[in-house]
Amino acid sequence: MTALKNIVTIVVLSILLAVCFGQVLQGGPYKSQGGPHQYQGRTRRQIPQNVGQVDNIKDHTIPDVWQNPQNWTTCDFTAVSKISCHNCNTRIICKPIGGLLKSCNNPNKPYCNSGICSAIASPDCV
Numbered sequence: 001m002t003a004l005k006n007i008v009t010i011v012v013l014s015i016l017l018a019v020c021f022g023q024v025l026q027g028g029p030y031k032s033q034g035g036p037h038q039y040q041g042r043t044r045r046q047i048p049q050n051v052g053q054v055d056n057i058k059d060h061t062i063p064d065v066w067q068n069p070q071n072w073t074t075c076d077f078t079a080v081s082k083i084s085c086h087n088c089n090t091r092i093i094c095k096p097i098g099g100l101l102k103s104c105n106n107p108n109k110p111y112c113n114s115g116i117c118s119a120i121a122s123p124d125c126v
């Protein structure tokens with residue numbers, strides 16, 4: 001009886017060992033397959049980046065609106081409404097640190113009317 005018990009134990013352990021070592025990874029970590037679809041759905045922080053290359057990349061064709069001093073002017077945050085017109089084609093967004101000037105570049109809405117770019121010019125600009 002003891003011999004049969006030992007044989008059954010060895011057979012069960014060998015089957016369990018074969019199953020454990022015979023497992024194949026299913027799925028696994030994200031592997032790059034290349035192409036333009038590679039990073040769709042992933043946030044910017046998740047995209048692997050080479051730090052040396054990222055520091056050298058700067059798009060000079062699009063000016064940085066927030067850091068360009070020509071886009072800022074003075075305004076009284078307490079007296080003026082938050083959004084208003086600076087002139088006929090530029091709106092001003094008044095913030096506690098100053099007024100941010102934004103031009104109305106849309107050809108369909110070239111005029112500033114009540115602080116919003118509009119197709120209709122304000123009465124002051126007519």
